Amino acid sequence: MQVTTLGEALYPSPLRYFVSDSLRLAERIIQRPDEKMTDNIAFELAGPREKLFFDAKTTRAGIVTCGGLSPGLNDVIRSLFLELHHAYGVSQVYGFQGGYRGLDPHLGKEPLLLTPELVDDVHKKGGTFLGTSRGPVDTAVAVQNLIDKQINILFVVGGDGTQRGGYELYKEAKRQNYPLAVVGVPKTIDNDIPFVSQTFGYLTAIEEAAKALDRAHVEARCVNNGISLVKLMGRNAGFIAAGATLASQEVNFILVPEVPFKLEGPNGFLAALKKRILDRGHALVVVAEGAGQELLQNNTQLKDASGNILLNDIGQYLSTRIKTFFEDEDIPVHLRYMDPSYLIRSTRANAVDSVLCDLFARNAVHAAMAGKTGLIIGKLHDKYIHVPSELLASRKRVMETDGMLWQGVLASTGQPASFY
């Protein structure tokens, strides 16, 4: 997959080892007999380049963090800065504040000029010290602002939408013939960005979520017919719910967006839950926030009675349905509903995510200094790669229900493969 480069590389890299532009990593690497792997996308490898496009002495860079919190944002900002500053000698690195709003001088605060002192300890805190927001920015205004500030490199740290925004900035700059390297560091706690097998913050989320599941299990187990229902993050993909389930090993039922389910009927979730309660006296249920959206849309009756909350929130909806079901069945249960999402995503990165953040960030700097633009750093088959931003729109990354993770989850919970 060809990555756009701003022009011919001109400056020698100050670094010690290099990755050639000619190396490639294929998307599909499993060989099947009698199969020709045509249409197999191949990616450039990330890493330092021998020749750079930007002259560090005269180059300014900017960093912006957008969207919801994910553990490791501060680690990424810090390593972006330190690599620019120490390894390449870029002296002026600006942190735009409050997400994309910060790129618009009329809306946001002045960007911060980053220094080693300023970033020294930021990786020990959750959140992003630059602040964040959702939503786009006026592309023309933003690019003009970058031109005014003589910023030629912009790192955008964020999810799908953010990276699409970055792609628009890159195109606008190109239209204006302004050399702007826009390099994305993918951020999604849900781990659902294509061509990125593991996004930073995801493993921290698993760790915190697994702790919550262990505690929810204690709650359920200590009372007669205790049911703990825990909602976890995951709008389109159940990676967090699945990972935390496998880590905790205490979950009895897990509901994710990838696997639609029925509540009613002999094979439905409620019947299975009833059986579990009658057999064992306690149950731990995990639901990803994006699971069962089809149930919410069809259930107009509950919409009327209970307002918007039930429409959008599968956790509250399930909680109500479980309660009603057992009341109807005349089985007294102790149902407890927990939603630890905010408390999970605001933690600092754990060690493995810190390592990941550091390497994502340094590779982003390598790409930018070499003049590459309109790309994000990906991670595939344990290697860091360059993914052209335009590719992101073409795919969604979800759990494969016939993959190791989900099959391990089914084995660990013992739940049926389907509630239909």
Place this chain on the structure above:
Amino acid sequence: MQVTTLGEALYPSPLRYFVSDSLRLAERIIQRPDEKMTDNIAFELAGPREKLFFDAKTTRAGIVTCGGLSPGLNDVIRSLFLELHHAYGVSQVYGFQGGYRGLDPHLGKEPLLLTPELVDDVHKKGGTFLGTSRGPVDTAVAVQNLIDKQINILFVVGGDGTQRGGYELYKEAKRQNYPLAVVGVPKTIDNDIPFVSQTFGYLTAIEEAAKALDRAHVEARCVNNGISLVKLMGRNAGFIAAGATLASQEVNFILVPEVPFKLEGPNGFLAALKKRILDRGHALVVVAEGAGQELLQNNTQLKDASGNILLNDIGQYLSTRIKTFFEDEDIPVHLRYMDPSYLIRSTRANAVDSVLCDLFARNAVHAAMAGKTGLIIGKLHDKYIHVPSELLASRKRVMETDGMLWQGVLASTGQPASFY
């Protein structure tokens, strides 16, 4: 304060050091000039006695845990058993299952015969491995069951209501001339039992709650006009909210049952919150579950519109009120509501609570073996004492608003002393 003893002590204690029955600790110990401390209750000190009432070789004991979870329940059960078993040589110790229900053979499961193997690692888990429930038991049935099982010592681990239930058991046994030592280990995560300056689980709760507050602070700080609202435990007393606030040092407003507050008006909470948002752009608000109950009762209007939830839940109520207020003021805010209570109370005890549990439990055993009954183990002025159960009804323990803790909280948050 005289503690009831079942009769004359007959057996020599196998232990090494003893506490005399004649030692006393006064409730009030601060000397004020020209004040005679009359009506100053003085308590017996807890600890091993030189002579025992029960012969360990022929004595059976039972343990029951009741009410909501609190970190340390398993530690208490374990140390009760180990002290009975190893130090005194009581070989038959039963764990009644599922709270007071377990004392009624028609309702509950058979009690477990405890062994060193069974309790070996239980202190490393949250909850209570004996299970728990709320609600009383038929006193006559329970005492008959104890008589049938030849159990002469019963340890009741629980809060106010549980200890009142224990007192009824003691009185019923006395009425029947059955020698039954009922010794309470006070359990309330809220830390609101009189004559017990620090209940087990409270400091663990503070620790976990403070972590939640730090994370909620991150959530609020990373967005424009972020408001995090965290509900913490505390039905009648704000100890957890106050302790966690002081530990975290990030809280801007704290609302507790001891200090009524107004929402509206120039001195009301909402005006203060608005000022904070306009000045600083983010705020962290903590509310104890028992705070502002008067608001919920008087606000019939919101009752009608929003159902029972608002009536009982100050967290949800405040969340709605804050949202509406800022909408009316046309100030866009990002409000996030978090309720980590279940995730806090189901953790295992931290180190300081583990020590506390061990000492509460061992002192309970000392009291029971000496034939003392109708009491709970208290802790006053850093000493363990015997508190006659009947005294519990006479008092409520709440935070003193002119005490160190609350004044420290006010200084740390900078909030006004009153929202009136």
Place this chain on the structure above:
Amino acid sequence: MQVTTLGEALYPSPLRYFVSDSLRLAERIIQRPDEKMTDNIAFELAGPREKLFFDAKTTRAGIVTCGGLSPGLNDVIRSLFLELHHAYGVSQVYGFQGGYRGLDPHLGKEPLLLTPELVDDVHKKGGTFLGTSRGPVDTAVAVQNLIDKQINILFVVGGDGTQRGGYELYKEAKRQNYPLAVVGVPKTIDNDIPFVSQTFGYLTAIEEAAKALDRAHVEARCVNNGISLVKLMGRNAGFIAAGATLASQEVNFILVPEVPFKLEGPNGFLAALKKRILDRGHALVVVAEGAGQELLQNNTQLKDASGNILLNDIGQYLSTRIKTFFEDEDIPVHLRYMDPSYLIRSTRANAVDSVLCDLFARNAVHAAMAGKTGLIIGKLHDKYIHVPSELLASRKRVMETDGMLWQGVLASTGQPASFY
């Protein structure tokens, strides 16, 4: 016990509630029949005073941290500053750097002028951001420096030696008629300062040490004849070793300075350890760094062979002796020696220590603003008090071997009361 005051209180306190100078708390509060409590020291209570000696508008304060690290140092500095700054309005507060050396302008760096921004997050880090050192300062030089800088209040955060140094500073200032309030915040991770039932950092140390013990237990248990030997802090008192033992509940033997022991002989420690290994196949031994010093001094033989290390280090000494003993007995064992002290003391304060730090610090400010000097803040019977510094020299605080803590430890380990 009379506390020295610099002079008549002149300024109204800006605070809301006050503690009277006339309240007293006795050292001994347990009443024994037929005993007259003569020679019972009574202490002033700490807390805000109605009238102040110093005018906040013109007063400058200094803070210095000395000696070894203890969790909570940054919390103390931060709360001292915030109480001075926000509650009293003292605008100039200096942080002397690098311990007492920082008081000597020829030796140390310039003191830092503290600000709310500077201290904002310091409580989330271990250590002391002001730095520390051991050893005294030239009293005359230091006082002259304070005079030159117009500093009238000095907070000294440190242990015995530091507080003695503070007392010398107070006396020198008095000699020179310079009004200097020297107020000590006691700091000893070992928890061995008299009249202070609980020093900050101690409970964090217990928590971290108990984790280390749990892990050491795993090490011992997973191999045949595994022995884990863990050295913990405690030069003169075994509080950390004892507290961690009770919290962990996994320890089989504990050696502390308060209880001398023999290694050899049928009642000696080695014979007991051998019995344990033969019976159970694994053992966890904890030794406080100050235990068994008499063994080290008399054992000239081992000195020669092994150099200074064995002389000073009971951990290394015991490790060698255990290894040799089992070799001689021809019993193969897996001995592992662990010394986690540095990793324990450099953690940040846990929640309960954070609360403690905050209250110690605020009470220190109250005392200083009221013009009290030559004292430290103590904590007795759950109350904060003023302890004249000169009293510190008269006592040592060690564990009472017939007290609850040590007796609980003996019960929990099952070890004999004596190895003689």
Place this chain on the structure above:
Amino acid sequence: MQVTTLGEALYPSPLRYFVSDSLRLAERIIQRPDEKMTDNIAFELAGPREKLFFDAKTTRAGIVTCGGLSPGLNDVIRSLFLELHHAYGVSQVYGFQGGYRGLDPHLGKEPLLLTPELVDDVHKKGGTFLGTSRGPVDTAVAVQNLIDKQINILFVVGGDGTQRGGYELYKEAKRQNYPLAVVGVPKTIDNDIPFVSQTFGYLTAIEEAAKALDRAHVEARCVNNGISLVKLMGRNAGFIAAGATLASQEVNFILVPEVPFKLEGPNGFLAALKKRILDRGHALVVVAEGAGQELLQNNTQLKDASGNILLNDIGQYLSTRIKTFFEDEDIPVHLRYMDPSYLIRSTRANAVDSVLCDLFARNAVHAAMAGKTGLIIGKLHDKYIHVPSELLASRKRVMETDGMLWQGVLASTGQPASFY
């Protein structure tokens, strides 16, 4: 790479999805222009097979854990058992105790018959509840024991040596025509097994080690010229030291086995450390246990003076050398040496390692039930594979010094690429 199978698959698998035996994953996947990838090893993919060799109803399995502790051992045992028991219906699974010794009925204890109750909570503890030991077993005796016990599947959880031992067992059984599936789960906290990009326990070790580094940094920073020297695990490979360094971001110097270094001379480590101390006043040094072995062997002088300890222990050696160096330079430093290895490896697995353990274990069961033998489960390019045991001897896995991890470490520490 062909994996040995015991014979024709006979039984239908009870599972839901299958992996074909014909899929392959190549060792090298990065495409270089003009390069033909000859001699590229290709591995079978792990996963459930459609046909099984063993009939679950009549098959017995055994599990043995060998060598040093690594977080996750209990998770692996538990998931091996649960997959055998629940997914395949193997009812008799034995846990051999105390490592390979347990396979010899004359040396070890009787194996434990595993049950769901027995393994229920074991994953929440560090270590291995089966016990472990180092060293081999008499192959003939062990195989005869397996034959006597009618055990046809043996899971060996351990490192290089253990897997070589497993290979010998497989060959001996083959020689005797006894159908024995020997399947290895690779275990090395050092992460140095070839064809296994990430072994379980490694990431937990990184997490715990990074915490230790943060604390060691605090120790160094709080005193004048503070030097913290931390020894971490890593006999042949510096993965733990490097990962923890990148996670912590506080390390100034790191010494690993892959990069020899000099102490003396203008480019030597000591000169660089001196410069750091003079410039910044504190330093954090990490050394992997296998680093600098060449220094220890050549330094006969230090051997004589200080005995065996210095010979084998680079940590103690460096500590002595640093101390002596700064004494000679007349620069007073505070050097603190820490060795947290035992406290790291005995922790329970963190969430990501728990997931890894679960999947390694389930894949091992899939392989064994399909009759595959003489292999270990590997992980390559994010996929689980079958690695023939004989391949293990041919390679060593160490950090590539021109790879992302080590280059990130150099960037993060700022140390020179070489101390020569």
